[in-house]
Amino acid sequence: MTNRVRELTATAKELLNSSDDERVGSLSREPFVSYGTAKRILIRMNALLHSPRSHRPASMLIAGATNNGKTMLVRRFTDANLPVHDEDADAVICPVIYIQMPPTPDARQFYLAILEKLHVPIQRTAVLSHVQAQTLKICKIVGLKVLIIDELHNIHGGRIEQQRYFLNLLRYISNELEIHIIGCGLASALRALQSDEQLTNRFEHWPLPIWKNDKACKVLLNTIESTLPLRRQSSLSETEMIERIVGLSGGTIGEIVRLIREAAETAIRSGAERIDTNLLDGLGWVAPENRRRAAEAVLGHRG
Ligand SMILES: Nc1ncnc2c1ncn2[C@@H]1O[C@H](COP(=O)(O)OP(=O)(O)O)[C@@H](O)[C@H]1O
Ligand SMILES: [Mg+2]
Incomplete structure (x- = not known):
C-alpha cells in the first residue's frame, strides 16, 4: 500500500455523498484530464x-x-x-x-x-x-x-x-x-x-507517445484517480496497477480512460469503492489488440 493521500477534485469531493446512480452518471461526463x-x-x-x-x-x-x-x-x-x-x-x-x-x-x-x-x-x-x-x-x-x-x-x-x-x-x-x-x-x-x-x-x-509504465503515466493515473468519486483510495499509480492498466489498454489514453471509468463504475456498484488489481481482472476487459484478433478471426483472416 502507498502512504500517499489522494487529493480529489472539488467536483469528485462534492459527489462523494451522492447516490450510486449519480456517481456512475458523472463518470460518463468527459472532463479533460491534463498531462x-x-x-x-x-x-x-x-x-x-x-x-x-x-x-x-x-x-x-x-x-x-x-x-x-x-x-x-x-x-x-x-x-x-x-x-x-x-x-x-x-x-x-x-x-x-x-x-x-x-x-x-x-x-x-x-x-x-x-x-x-x-x-x-x-x-x-x-x-x-x-x-x-x-x-x-x-x-x-x-x-x-x-x-x-x-x-x-x-x-x-x-x-x-x-x-x-x-x-x-x-x-x-x-x-x-x-x-x-x-x-x-x-x-x-x-x-x-x-x-x-x-x-x-x-x-x-x-x-x-503510447503510454508505458513510467513516471508520466503514474502522474496521469493519479490525476485520473483524483476525478473519480470513489469513497476509498485506489492507488492506481502503484507499479503493479500501472503495468496492468497499460497492458489491458494497449497504452492509448482513450482506452486507459475508458477502462478506469468502467472499473470505477464496478467499484461503485459492488460497494468495493476502490479499484485494485482483482477488480480490474474481474472486468473481463479484452485488450484492443485481442479485440482486433477476435474480429479478424470472425472475418476469417489469420491473426
Ligand atoms: N486529455 C484527455 N482527458 C480525458 N479523456 C481523453 C483525453 N484525451 C483523450 N481522451 C479520451 O480518448 C478518446 C479518444 O481521444 P481522441 O482525441 O479522439 O484521439 P485521437 O484523435 O488521437 O484518435 C476521447 O474520446 C476521450 O474519451
Ligand atoms: Mg482524432
Missing part, C-alpha cells in the same frame, strides 16, 4: 496564437496513435479560442479554425471545409481559383492566425504528385496568410511531411 505533454502542447499553441505575424510562420505536427488524445487536445484549444464579435468594427474575429482533412488531398474540398467553418456560402461548382481566392480573402478578413488540420494523414489518400501539390499548397497559404498550421495525424503523416524538406523545417514535431 505533461498536453500542457506543453497547449502552451506552444497559445504562444503561436499570440506571437506577432511573421513571413515564415512556425507550424506544428501532433502525431500519435489513434485514440491517443490528438483531437481532444486541439478541440480544447479551439474551444478556448472561439470566434468573437468585434462590436466596434461590426465584424467577426476568428483567430483559430479547426477542420478535418478531406479523405484525399483535394484542394477544393480543403478550401470548402474552411469556408464551411466560416459559414461562407459558395457554389460548390465554382472554379478552384475562385474558391481559393475567396478562402484567402475571408481568412484575412476574420484575422485567422492558426489553422488546425486534423486527420492530416489523409494526405496519403492521393497519388504522390497530389500529395506534393497539397504540401505546396499548405506552404503557400501559410506564407500568404502568415498563419500557423497545426496538423494532427498518425505517425505516417509525419513521414509524408518529411519527404518535403522545406516544409519539414517549418513543422515542429510534437509526438503523443
Whole structure:
C-alpha cells in the first residue's frame, strides 16, 4: 500500500455523498484530464496564437496513435479560442479554425471545409481559383492566425504528385496568410511531411507517445484517480496497477480512460469503492489488440 493521500477534485469531493446512480452518471461526463505533454502542447499553441505575424510562420505536427488524445487536445484549444464579435468594427474575429482533412488531398474540398467553418456560402461548382481566392480573402478578413488540420494523414489518400501539390499548397497559404498550421495525424503523416524538406523545417514535431509504465503515466493515473468519486483510495499509480492498466489498454489514453471509468463504475456498484488489481481482472476487459484478433478471426483472416 502507498502512504500517499489522494487529493480529489472539488467536483469528485462534492459527489462523494451522492447516490450510486449519480456517481456512475458523472463518470460518463468527459472532463479533460491534463498531462505533461498536453500542457506543453497547449502552451506552444497559445504562444503561436499570440506571437506577432511573421513571413515564415512556425507550424506544428501532433502525431500519435489513434485514440491517443490528438483531437481532444486541439478541440480544447479551439474551444478556448472561439470566434468573437468585434462590436466596434461590426465584424467577426476568428483567430483559430479547426477542420478535418478531406479523405484525399483535394484542394477544393480543403478550401470548402474552411469556408464551411466560416459559414461562407459558395457554389460548390465554382472554379478552384475562385474558391481559393475567396478562402484567402475571408481568412484575412476574420484575422485567422492558426489553422488546425486534423486527420492530416489523409494526405496519403492521393497519388504522390497530389500529395506534393497539397504540401505546396499548405506552404503557400501559410506564407500568404502568415498563419500557423497545426496538423494532427498518425505517425505516417509525419513521414509524408518529411519527404518535403522545406516544409519539414517549418513543422515542429510534437509526438503523443503510447503510454508505458513510467513516471508520466503514474502522474496521469493519479490525476485520473483524483476525478473519480470513489469513497476509498485506489492507488492506481502503484507499479503493479500501472503495468496492468497499460497492458489491458494497449497504452492509448482513450482506452486507459475508458477502462478506469468502467472499473470505477464496478467499484461503485459492488460497494468495493476502490479499484485494485482483482477488480480490474474481474472486468473481463479484452485488450484492443485481442479485440482486433477476435474480429479478424470472425472475418476469417489469420491473426
Ligand atoms: N486529455 C484527455 N482527458 C480525458 N479523456 C481523453 C483525453 N484525451 C483523450 N481522451 C479520451 O480518448 C478518446 C479518444 O481521444 P481522441 O482525441 O479522439 O484521439 P485521437 O484523435 O488521437 O484518435 C476521447 O474520446 C476521450 O474519451
Ligand atoms: Mg482524432
